[in-house]
Amino acid sequence: MLFGKQKPENETVVGLITSALRRDIAFGELPPDKKLKIEELRMRYGGSGHSVREALTLLSAEGLVEASSQRGFRVASATQEDLEDIVRLRAQIECMALEWSLEHGDITWEGRVIAAHHSLAHAQEQVKSAPQDRALEWDAAARIFHVRLIEACGSPRLIAIQQKLYDQSRRFRLAALREGVLDFAALKVIQQSLTDAVPKRDVQLALQCLRKEIEFDLNG
Amino acid sequence: MLFGKQKPENETVVGLITSALRRDIAFGELPPDKKLKIEELRMRYGGSGHSVREALTLLSAEGLVEASSQRGFRVASATQEDLEDIVRLRAQIECMALEWSLEHGDITWEGRVIAAHHSLAHAQEQVKSAPQDRALEWDAAARIFHVRLIEACGSPRLIAIQQKLYDQSRRFRLAALREGVLDFAALKVIQQSLTDAVPKRDVQLALQCLRKEIEFDLNG
DNA sequence: GACTCCAAAAATATTGAATATTTTGTGGCA
Protein backbone atom coordinates (compact mmCIF):
# COMPACT_ATOMS: atom_id res chain seq x y z
CA MET A 1 0.00 0.00 0.00
CA LEU A 2 2.99 2.28 0.29
CA PHE A 3 3.01 3.07 -3.38
CA GLY A 4 -0.64 3.46 -4.16
CA LYS A 5 -1.09 3.02 -7.87
CA GLN A 6 -2.09 6.42 -9.08
CA LYS A 7 -2.80 5.97 -12.73
CA PRO A 8 -0.57 8.28 -14.68
CA GLU A 9 -2.80 10.19 -17.01
CA ASN A 10 0.06 10.76 -19.38
CA GLU A 11 0.02 7.31 -20.89
CA THR A 12 -2.76 7.84 -23.35
CA VAL A 13 -3.47 10.56 -25.87
CA VAL A 14 -6.77 11.42 -24.26
CA GLY A 15 -5.01 11.62 -20.91
CA LEU A 16 -2.39 13.98 -22.27
CA ILE A 17 -4.94 16.30 -23.77
CA THR A 18 -7.01 16.20 -20.58
CA SER A 19 -4.01 17.15 -18.44
CA ALA A 20 -3.01 19.94 -20.78
CA LEU A 21 -6.53 21.32 -20.86
CA ARG A 22 -6.85 21.14 -17.10
CA ARG A 23 -3.62 23.04 -16.68
CA ASP A 24 -4.49 25.69 -19.22
CA ILE A 25 -7.90 26.23 -17.71
CA ALA A 26 -6.44 26.43 -14.22
CA PHE A 27 -3.82 28.97 -15.26
CA GLY A 28 -6.33 31.07 -17.10
CA GLU A 29 -4.87 30.62 -20.56
CA LEU A 30 -8.30 29.40 -21.47
CA PRO A 31 -10.43 32.01 -19.75
CA PRO A 32 -13.84 31.28 -18.24
CA ASP A 33 -16.73 30.97 -20.69
CA LYS A 34 -14.39 30.66 -23.65
CA LYS A 35 -15.90 28.56 -26.40
CA LEU A 36 -13.93 25.39 -26.94
CA LYS A 37 -14.10 24.42 -30.57
CA ILE A 38 -12.83 20.99 -31.37
CA GLU A 39 -10.91 22.18 -34.40
CA GLU A 40 -9.01 24.86 -32.53
CA LEU A 41 -8.12 22.49 -29.75
CA ARG A 42 -6.86 19.96 -32.26
CA MET A 43 -4.49 22.57 -33.67
CA ARG A 44 -3.33 23.48 -30.18
CA TYR A 45 -2.93 20.12 -28.50
CA GLY A 46 -2.87 17.66 -31.36
CA GLY A 47 -4.86 14.48 -31.33
CA SER A 48 -7.92 13.63 -33.32
CA GLY A 49 -11.33 15.13 -32.97
CA HIS A 50 -12.52 12.13 -31.01
CA SER A 51 -9.68 12.31 -28.51
CA VAL A 52 -10.27 15.98 -27.90
CA ARG A 53 -13.96 15.40 -27.55
CA GLU A 54 -13.43 12.64 -25.02
CA ALA A 55 -11.10 14.83 -23.00
CA LEU A 56 -13.75 17.53 -22.94
CA THR A 57 -16.36 15.03 -21.82
CA LEU A 58 -14.11 14.01 -18.99
CA LEU A 59 -13.44 17.58 -17.92
CA SER A 60 -17.12 18.41 -18.01
CA ALA A 61 -17.65 15.64 -15.48
CA GLU A 62 -15.02 17.34 -13.34
CA GLY A 63 -16.77 20.66 -13.56
CA LEU A 64 -14.00 22.50 -15.38
CA VAL A 65 -15.88 22.49 -18.64
CA GLU A 66 -19.54 22.95 -19.34
CA ALA A 67 -21.18 20.89 -22.04
CA SER A 68 -24.46 21.93 -23.54
CA SER A 69 -26.19 19.41 -25.68
CA GLN A 70 -25.74 20.01 -29.37
CA ARG A 71 -23.95 23.25 -28.71
CA GLY A 72 -20.50 22.08 -27.83
CA PHE A 73 -18.28 22.92 -24.90
CA ARG A 74 -17.05 25.99 -23.12
CA VAL A 75 -14.78 26.65 -20.19
CA ALA A 76 -16.82 26.65 -17.00
CA SER A 77 -17.74 30.13 -15.89
CA ALA A 78 -16.08 31.49 -12.79
CA THR A 79 -18.30 33.95 -11.02
CA GLN A 80 -18.08 35.14 -7.45
CA GLU A 81 -21.01 32.87 -6.79
CA ASP A 82 -19.08 29.87 -8.09
CA LEU A 83 -16.12 30.77 -5.91
CA GLU A 84 -18.27 30.99 -2.81
CA ASP A 85 -19.94 27.70 -3.56
CA ILE A 86 -16.63 25.96 -4.09
CA VAL A 87 -15.00 27.42 -1.00
CA ARG A 88 -17.95 26.58 1.20
CA LEU A 89 -18.02 23.00 -0.02
CA ARG A 90 -14.29 22.56 0.17
CA ALA A 91 -14.25 23.83 3.72
CA GLN A 92 -16.87 21.31 4.76
CA ILE A 93 -15.60 18.34 2.83
CA GLU A 94 -11.91 18.83 3.33
CA CYS A 95 -12.39 19.34 7.05
CA MET A 96 -14.40 16.16 7.23
CA ALA A 97 -11.65 14.31 5.45
CA LEU A 98 -8.96 15.80 7.64
CA GLU A 99 -10.83 14.77 10.73
CA TRP A 100 -10.97 11.18 9.52
CA SER A 101 -7.32 11.35 8.56
CA LEU A 102 -6.43 12.48 12.05
CA GLU A 103 -8.30 9.46 13.37
CA HIS A 104 -6.79 6.87 11.08
CA GLY A 105 -3.46 8.29 9.95
CA ASP A 106 -0.34 6.62 11.27
CA ILE A 107 3.10 8.01 11.96
CA THR A 108 4.25 7.75 8.36
CA TRP A 109 1.28 9.83 7.31
CA GLU A 110 2.35 12.58 9.70
CA GLY A 111 5.74 12.44 8.05
CA ARG A 112 4.29 12.84 4.59
CA VAL A 113 2.25 15.83 5.71
CA ILE A 114 5.28 17.51 7.25
CA ALA A 115 7.35 16.81 4.15
CA ALA A 116 4.66 18.23 1.90
CA HIS A 117 4.43 21.32 4.06
CA HIS A 118 8.17 21.75 3.85
CA SER A 119 8.04 21.72 0.07
CA LEU A 120 5.08 24.05 0.03
CA ALA A 121 6.78 26.55 2.34
CA HIS A 122 9.79 26.55 0.07
CA ALA A 123 7.78 27.00 -3.10
CA GLN A 124 5.76 29.73 -1.46
CA GLU A 125 8.88 31.68 -0.58
CA GLN A 126 9.93 31.59 -4.18
CA VAL A 127 6.62 32.44 -5.72
CA LYS A 128 6.43 35.59 -3.66
CA SER A 129 9.29 37.12 -5.60
CA ALA A 130 8.58 35.65 -9.03
CA PRO A 131 4.86 34.99 -9.30
CA GLN A 132 4.87 34.26 -13.02
CA ASP A 133 7.82 31.91 -13.13
CA ARG A 134 7.16 29.88 -10.03
CA ALA A 135 3.42 29.61 -10.18
CA LEU A 136 3.50 26.08 -11.52
CA GLU A 137 5.68 24.69 -8.76
CA TRP A 138 3.76 26.53 -6.07
CA ASP A 139 0.46 25.28 -7.39
CA ALA A 140 1.73 21.71 -7.51
CA ALA A 141 3.16 21.89 -3.99
CA ALA A 142 -0.05 23.32 -2.59
CA ARG A 143 -2.02 20.61 -4.26
CA ILE A 144 0.16 17.87 -2.82
CA PHE A 145 -0.04 19.41 0.64
CA HIS A 146 -3.80 19.24 0.59
CA VAL A 147 -3.79 15.74 -0.80
CA ARG A 148 -1.45 14.58 1.94
CA LEU A 149 -3.61 16.09 4.63
CA ILE A 150 -6.59 13.99 3.71
CA GLU A 151 -5.05 10.91 2.13
CA ALA A 152 -5.32 8.91 5.34
CA CYS A 153 -9.06 9.44 5.65
CA GLY A 154 -9.73 5.94 4.37
CA SER A 155 -12.37 6.87 1.82
CA PRO A 156 -11.26 6.75 -1.80
CA ARG A 157 -14.43 8.46 -2.89
CA LEU A 158 -13.95 11.33 -0.50
CA ILE A 159 -10.45 11.80 -1.84
CA ALA A 160 -11.77 11.89 -5.39
CA ILE A 161 -14.38 14.48 -4.46
CA GLN A 162 -11.81 16.67 -2.77
CA GLN A 163 -9.59 16.42 -5.81
CA LYS A 164 -12.30 17.64 -8.12
CA LEU A 165 -13.28 20.52 -5.88
CA TYR A 166 -9.67 21.48 -5.46
CA ASP A 167 -9.17 21.56 -9.21
CA GLN A 168 -12.12 23.86 -9.49
CA SER A 169 -10.66 26.20 -6.90
CA ARG A 170 -7.19 26.40 -8.44
CA ARG A 171 -8.30 28.85 -11.07
CA PHE A 172 -9.35 31.42 -8.51
CA ARG A 173 -6.23 31.08 -6.43
CA LEU A 174 -3.95 31.38 -9.42
CA ALA A 175 -5.89 34.40 -10.60
CA ALA A 176 -5.39 35.98 -7.19
CA LEU A 177 -1.70 35.25 -7.48
CA ARG A 178 -1.51 37.04 -10.83
CA GLU A 179 -3.27 40.01 -9.36
CA GLY A 180 -0.89 40.04 -6.44
CA VAL A 181 -3.60 40.12 -3.81
CA LEU A 182 -2.38 37.17 -1.77
CA ASP A 183 -1.34 37.71 1.84
CA PHE A 184 1.52 35.23 1.88
CA ALA A 185 2.58 36.10 5.39
CA ALA A 186 -0.76 35.23 6.92
CA LEU A 187 -1.04 32.15 4.74
CA LYS A 188 2.32 30.93 5.94
CA VAL A 189 1.35 31.26 9.59
CA ILE A 190 -1.84 29.30 9.12
CA GLN A 191 -0.19 26.53 7.18
CA GLN A 192 2.46 26.24 9.87
CA SER A 193 -0.11 25.98 12.64
CA LEU A 194 -2.05 23.45 10.62
CA THR A 195 1.00 21.28 10.09
CA ASP A 196 1.98 21.55 13.73
CA ALA A 197 -1.47 20.43 14.80
CA VAL A 198 -1.19 17.18 12.88
CA PRO A 199 1.37 15.32 15.03
CA LYS A 200 -0.33 16.71 18.11
CA ARG A 201 -3.62 15.32 16.80
CA ASP A 202 -5.27 18.57 17.83
CA VAL A 203 -8.45 18.12 15.82
CA GLN A 204 -10.06 21.41 16.80
CA LEU A 205 -7.02 23.47 15.89
CA ALA A 206 -6.32 21.59 12.69
CA LEU A 207 -9.85 21.93 11.36
CA GLN A 208 -9.96 25.59 12.27
CA CYS A 209 -6.70 26.26 10.44
CA LEU A 210 -7.68 24.27 7.38
CA ARG A 211 -10.94 26.12 7.13
CA LYS A 212 -9.16 29.44 7.36
CA GLU A 213 -6.63 28.37 4.78
CA ILE A 214 -9.34 27.35 2.35
CA GLU A 215 -11.27 30.55 2.92
CA PHE A 216 -8.20 32.48 1.89
CA ASP A 217 -9.38 31.95 -1.64
CA LEU A 218 -12.23 34.34 -0.93
CA ASN A 219 -9.70 37.15 -1.26
CA GLY A 220 -9.62 40.02 1.17
CA MET B 1 -35.73 29.42 -11.33
CA LEU B 2 -38.93 27.44 -10.91
CA PHE B 3 -38.13 25.08 -13.71
CA GLY B 4 -34.45 24.44 -13.32
CA LYS B 5 -33.12 23.28 -16.65
CA GLN B 6 -32.10 19.73 -16.09
CA LYS B 7 -30.59 18.61 -19.32
CA PRO B 8 -32.44 15.55 -20.60
CA GLU B 9 -29.81 12.97 -21.27
CA ASN B 10 -32.02 11.26 -23.81
CA GLU B 11 -31.41 13.76 -26.59
CA THR B 12 -28.15 12.41 -27.85
CA VAL B 13 -26.96 8.94 -28.71
CA VAL B 14 -24.23 9.05 -26.11
CA GLY B 15 -26.79 10.15 -23.55
CA LEU B 16 -29.10 7.29 -24.40
CA ILE B 17 -26.36 4.73 -24.08
CA THR B 18 -25.18 6.29 -20.84
CA SER B 19 -28.66 6.14 -19.34
CA ALA B 20 -29.18 2.56 -20.43
CA LEU B 21 -25.84 1.51 -19.03
CA ARG B 22 -26.48 3.28 -15.76
CA ARG B 23 -29.78 1.54 -15.41
CA ASP B 24 -28.45 -1.90 -16.26
CA ILE B 25 -25.57 -1.51 -13.86
CA ALA B 26 -27.88 -0.32 -11.11
CA PHE B 27 -30.28 -3.19 -11.60
CA GLY B 28 -27.51 -5.74 -11.68
CA GLU B 29 -28.02 -6.88 -15.26
CA LEU B 30 -24.41 -5.96 -15.70
CA PRO B 31 -22.94 -7.47 -12.55
CA PRO B 32 -19.99 -5.97 -10.67
CA ASP B 33 -16.56 -6.54 -12.21
CA LYS B 34 -18.05 -7.64 -15.51
CA LYS B 35 -15.81 -6.81 -18.41
CA LEU B 36 -17.37 -4.28 -20.72
CA LYS B 37 -16.23 -4.93 -24.26
CA ILE B 38 -17.06 -2.24 -26.72
CA GLU B 39 -18.20 -4.69 -29.36
CA GLU B 40 -20.66 -6.46 -27.08
CA LEU B 41 -22.10 -3.18 -25.87
CA ARG B 42 -22.55 -2.04 -29.45
CA MET B 43 -24.60 -5.13 -30.18
CA ARG B 44 -26.65 -4.56 -27.07
CA TYR B 45 -27.30 -0.84 -27.11
CA GLY B 46 -26.52 0.19 -30.65
CA GLY B 47 -24.42 3.18 -31.47
CA SER B 48 -20.91 3.33 -32.77
CA GLY B 49 -17.77 2.36 -30.95
CA HIS B 50 -17.01 5.96 -30.19
CA SER B 51 -20.40 6.66 -28.69
CA VAL B 52 -20.15 3.61 -26.46
CA ARG B 53 -16.66 4.55 -25.46
CA GLU B 54 -17.67 8.05 -24.56
CA ALA B 55 -20.54 6.76 -22.47
CA LEU B 56 -18.14 4.51 -20.60
CA THR B 57 -15.77 7.40 -20.03
CA LEU B 58 -18.63 9.38 -18.57
CA LEU B 59 -19.71 6.55 -16.30
CA SER B 60 -16.18 5.99 -15.09
CA ALA B 61 -16.16 9.60 -13.93
CA GLU B 62 -19.33 8.80 -12.01
CA GLY B 63 -17.76 5.80 -10.35
CA LEU B 64 -20.08 3.21 -11.87
CA VAL B 65 -17.44 1.95 -14.23
CA GLU B 66 -13.74 1.45 -13.73
CA ALA B 67 -11.36 2.27 -16.52
CA SER B 68 -7.88 0.88 -16.55
CA SER B 69 -5.51 2.33 -19.04
CA GLN B 70 -5.06 0.21 -22.12
CA ARG B 71 -7.15 -2.53 -20.62
CA GLY B 72 -10.62 -1.28 -21.24
CA PHE B 73 -13.56 -0.92 -18.91
CA ARG B 74 -15.36 -3.04 -16.36
CA VAL B 75 -18.34 -2.54 -14.09
CA ALA B 76 -17.17 -1.06 -10.80
CA SER B 77 -16.75 -3.68 -8.13
CA ALA B 78 -19.24 -3.70 -5.28
CA THR B 79 -17.68 -5.06 -2.13
CA GLN B 80 -18.88 -4.63 1.42
CA GLU B 81 -16.07 -2.13 1.79
CA ASP B 82 -17.44 -0.09 -1.10
CA LEU B 83 -20.89 -0.14 0.42
CA GLU B 84 -19.63 1.08 3.76
CA ASP B 85 -17.63 3.85 2.14
CA ILE B 86 -20.60 5.01 0.10
CA VAL B 87 -23.04 4.90 3.00
CA ARG B 88 -20.69 6.76 5.30
CA LEU B 89 -20.12 9.49 2.73
CA ARG B 90 -23.75 9.76 1.77
CA ALA B 91 -24.76 10.11 5.39
CA GLN B 92 -22.36 12.99 5.90
CA ILE B 93 -22.91 14.78 2.64
CA GLU B 94 -26.62 14.34 2.33
CA CYS B 95 -27.15 15.46 5.89
CA MET B 96 -25.07 18.53 5.23
CA ALA B 97 -27.16 19.28 2.19
CA LEU B 98 -30.41 18.73 4.04
CA GLU B 99 -29.32 21.08 6.77
CA TRP B 100 -28.68 23.80 4.24
CA SER B 101 -31.97 23.03 2.53
CA LEU B 102 -33.78 23.44 5.83
CA GLU B 103 -32.13 26.84 6.17
CA HIS B 104 -32.86 28.12 2.70
CA GLY B 105 -35.86 26.17 1.46
CA ASP B 106 -39.12 28.06 1.11
CA ILE B 107 -42.69 26.89 1.40
CA THR B 108 -42.86 25.55 -2.14
CA TRP B 109 -39.85 23.38 -1.40
CA GLU B 110 -41.66 21.86 1.55
CA GLY B 111 -44.50 21.09 -0.80
CA ARG B 112 -42.23 19.35 -3.27
CA VAL B 113 -40.73 17.23 -0.51
CA ILE B 114 -44.13 16.18 0.75
CA ALA B 115 -45.29 15.39 -2.77
CA ALA B 116 -42.21 13.30 -3.44
CA HIS B 117 -42.73 11.45 -0.20
CA HIS B 118 -46.31 10.76 -1.17
CA SER B 119 -45.21 9.18 -4.43
CA LEU B 120 -42.48 7.23 -2.71
CA ALA B 121 -44.86 5.85 -0.07
CA HIS B 122 -47.20 4.73 -2.83
CA ALA B 123 -44.46 3.07 -4.87
CA GLN B 124 -43.10 1.43 -1.78
CA GLU B 125 -46.43 -0.15 -0.97
CA GLN B 126 -46.54 -1.64 -4.42
CA VAL B 127 -42.98 -2.87 -4.53
CA LYS B 128 -43.53 -4.83 -1.37
CA SER B 129 -45.88 -7.21 -3.13
CA ALA B 130 -44.23 -7.29 -6.56
CA PRO B 131 -40.53 -6.59 -6.11
CA GLN B 132 -39.56 -7.51 -9.64
CA ASP B 133 -42.24 -5.61 -11.49
CA ARG B 134 -42.28 -2.43 -9.50
CA ALA B 135 -38.60 -2.03 -8.78
CA LEU B 136 -38.12 0.59 -11.45
CA GLU B 137 -40.86 2.88 -10.20
CA TRP B 138 -39.80 2.48 -6.61
CA ASP B 139 -36.21 3.24 -7.43
CA ALA B 140 -37.19 6.34 -9.38
CA ALA B 141 -39.48 7.59 -6.61
CA ALA B 142 -36.82 7.07 -3.96
CA ARG B 143 -34.33 8.93 -6.05
CA ILE B 144 -36.64 11.89 -6.53
CA PHE B 145 -37.43 11.98 -2.82
CA HIS B 146 -33.76 12.32 -1.96
CA VAL B 147 -33.22 14.91 -4.66
CA ARG B 148 -36.11 16.98 -3.39
CA LEU B 149 -34.82 16.86 0.17
CA ILE B 150 -31.59 18.55 -0.76
CA GLU B 151 -32.47 20.57 -3.81
CA ALA B 152 -32.93 23.75 -1.81
CA CYS B 153 -29.43 23.63 -0.35
CA GLY B 154 -28.26 26.28 -2.76
CA SER B 155 -25.12 24.51 -3.91
CA PRO B 156 -25.25 23.04 -7.41
CA ARG B 157 -22.01 21.20 -6.82
CA LEU B 158 -23.25 19.59 -3.65
CA ILE B 159 -26.31 18.41 -5.51
CA ALA B 160 -24.13 16.90 -8.22
CA ILE B 161 -22.00 15.10 -5.65
CA GLN B 162 -25.05 13.68 -3.93
CA GLN B 163 -26.40 12.50 -7.24
CA LYS B 164 -23.27 10.56 -8.03
CA LEU B 165 -23.06 8.98 -4.62
CA TYR B 166 -26.71 8.08 -4.76
CA ASP B 167 -26.25 6.38 -8.12
CA GLN B 168 -23.45 4.35 -6.65
CA SER B 169 -25.66 3.26 -3.77
CA ARG B 170 -28.62 2.22 -5.92
CA ARG B 171 -27.01 -1.06 -6.88
CA PHE B 172 -26.81 -2.23 -3.30
CA ARG B 173 -30.34 -1.23 -2.42
CA LEU B 174 -31.79 -2.89 -5.49
CA ALA B 175 -29.79 -6.02 -4.73
CA ALA B 176 -31.23 -6.02 -1.23
CA LEU B 177 -34.69 -5.70 -2.74
CA ARG B 178 -34.12 -8.74 -4.94
CA GLU B 179 -32.96 -10.70 -1.95
CA GLY B 180 -36.02 -9.63 -0.01
CA VAL B 181 -34.08 -8.44 3.01
CA LEU B 182 -35.60 -4.97 3.21
CA ASP B 183 -37.57 -3.99 6.29
CA PHE B 184 -40.19 -1.89 4.55
CA ALA B 185 -42.17 -1.26 7.69
CA ALA B 186 -39.27 0.37 9.51
CA LEU B 187 -38.26 2.25 6.39
CA LYS B 188 -41.74 3.66 6.05
CA VAL B 189 -41.75 4.97 9.60
CA ILE B 190 -38.44 6.72 9.20
CA GLN B 191 -39.38 8.32 5.90
CA GLN B 192 -42.60 9.57 7.45
CA SER B 193 -40.79 11.11 10.40
CA LEU B 194 -38.28 12.66 8.08
CA THR B 195 -40.96 14.22 5.93
CA ASP B 196 -42.86 15.47 8.96
CA ALA B 197 -39.73 17.13 10.29
CA VAL B 198 -39.32 19.25 7.17
CA PRO B 199 -42.23 21.69 7.59
CA LYS B 200 -41.46 21.83 11.29
CA ARG B 201 -37.87 22.71 10.44
CA ASP B 202 -36.74 20.32 13.10
CA VAL B 203 -33.13 20.05 12.00
CA GLN B 204 -32.03 17.58 14.64
CA LEU B 205 -34.82 15.14 13.96
CA ALA B 206 -34.58 15.47 10.19
CA LEU B 207 -30.86 14.81 10.10
CA GLN B 208 -31.19 11.89 12.45
CA CYS B 209 -33.91 10.31 10.31
CA LEU B 210 -32.09 10.88 7.07
CA ARG B 211 -28.96 9.29 8.47
CA LYS B 212 -30.93 6.28 9.60
CA GLU B 213 -32.65 6.01 6.27
CA ILE B 214 -29.35 6.06 4.42
CA GLU B 215 -27.83 3.52 6.75
CA PHE B 216 -30.65 1.16 5.87
CA ASP B 217 -28.55 0.22 2.90
CA LEU B 218 -26.14 -1.48 5.26
CA ASN B 219 -28.66 -4.30 5.50
CA GLY B 220 -29.49 -5.86 8.82
C1' DG C 1 5.90 -30.15 -13.27
C1' DA C 2 7.03 -25.22 -13.06
C1' DC C 3 9.12 -21.59 -15.42
C1' DT C 4 10.68 -18.30 -19.09
C1' DC C 5 10.43 -16.51 -23.55
C1' DC C 6 8.28 -15.62 -27.97
C1' DA C 7 4.97 -15.29 -31.57
C1' DA C 8 0.06 -15.23 -32.72
C1' DA C 9 -4.43 -13.57 -31.52
C1' DA C 10 -7.53 -10.53 -29.24
C1' DA C 11 -8.66 -6.28 -27.54
C1' DT C 12 -7.99 -1.48 -27.13
C1' DA C 13 -6.56 3.19 -28.72
C1' DT C 14 -6.29 6.38 -32.25
C1' DT C 15 -7.06 8.53 -36.53
C1' DG C 16 -9.24 10.15 -40.99
C1' DA C 17 -12.84 10.97 -43.89
C1' DA C 18 -17.76 11.14 -44.75
C1' DT C 19 -22.61 11.90 -43.44
C1' DA C 20 -26.48 13.57 -40.64
C1' DT C 21 -28.31 16.76 -37.55
C1' DT C 22 -28.63 21.03 -35.19
C1' DT C 23 -27.64 25.70 -34.34
C1' DT C 24 -26.54 30.14 -35.99
C1' DG C 25 -26.43 33.93 -39.20
C1' DT C 26 -28.46 36.61 -43.02
C1' DG C 27 -31.45 38.72 -46.09
C1' DG C 28 -35.94 39.27 -48.00
C1' DC C 29 -40.70 40.30 -47.00
C1' DA C 30 -44.93 41.56 -44.70
Added chain:
DNA sequence: TGCCACAAAATATTCAATATTTTTGGAGTC
Protein backbone atom coordinates in the same frame (compact mmCIF):
# COMPACT_ATOMS: atom_id res chain seq x y z
C1' DT D 1 -39.80 45.68 -36.16
C1' DG D 2 -40.85 40.99 -36.46
C1' DC D 3 -40.90 36.64 -38.95
C1' DC D 4 -39.80 33.07 -42.25
C1' DA D 5 -36.80 30.66 -45.33
C1' DC D 6 -32.40 29.44 -46.64
C1' DA D 7 -27.42 29.17 -46.39
C1' DA D 8 -23.36 28.54 -43.57
C1' DA D 9 -21.08 26.87 -39.53
C1' DA D 10 -20.62 23.81 -35.93
C1' DT D 11 -21.60 19.61 -33.73
C1' DA D 12 -22.84 14.69 -33.46
C1' DT D 13 -22.38 10.27 -35.32
C1' DT D 14 -20.78 6.53 -38.00
C1' DC D 15 -17.71 3.57 -40.86
C1' DA D 16 -13.40 1.83 -42.00
C1' DA D 17 -8.50 1.37 -41.26
C1' DT D 18 -4.14 1.44 -38.64
C1' DA D 19 -1.22 1.35 -34.53
C1' DT D 20 -0.43 -0.26 -29.76
C1' DT D 21 -0.94 -3.01 -26.01
C1' DT D 22 -2.35 -6.93 -23.44
C1' DT D 23 -3.46 -11.62 -23.31
C1' DT D 24 -2.95 -16.28 -24.79
C1' DG D 25 -0.93 -20.61 -26.05
C1' DG D 26 2.60 -23.22 -26.62
C1' DA D 27 7.98 -24.67 -27.32
C1' DG D 28 11.67 -25.27 -25.07
C1' DT D 29 14.47 -25.36 -20.67
C1' DC D 30 15.67 -26.35 -16.00
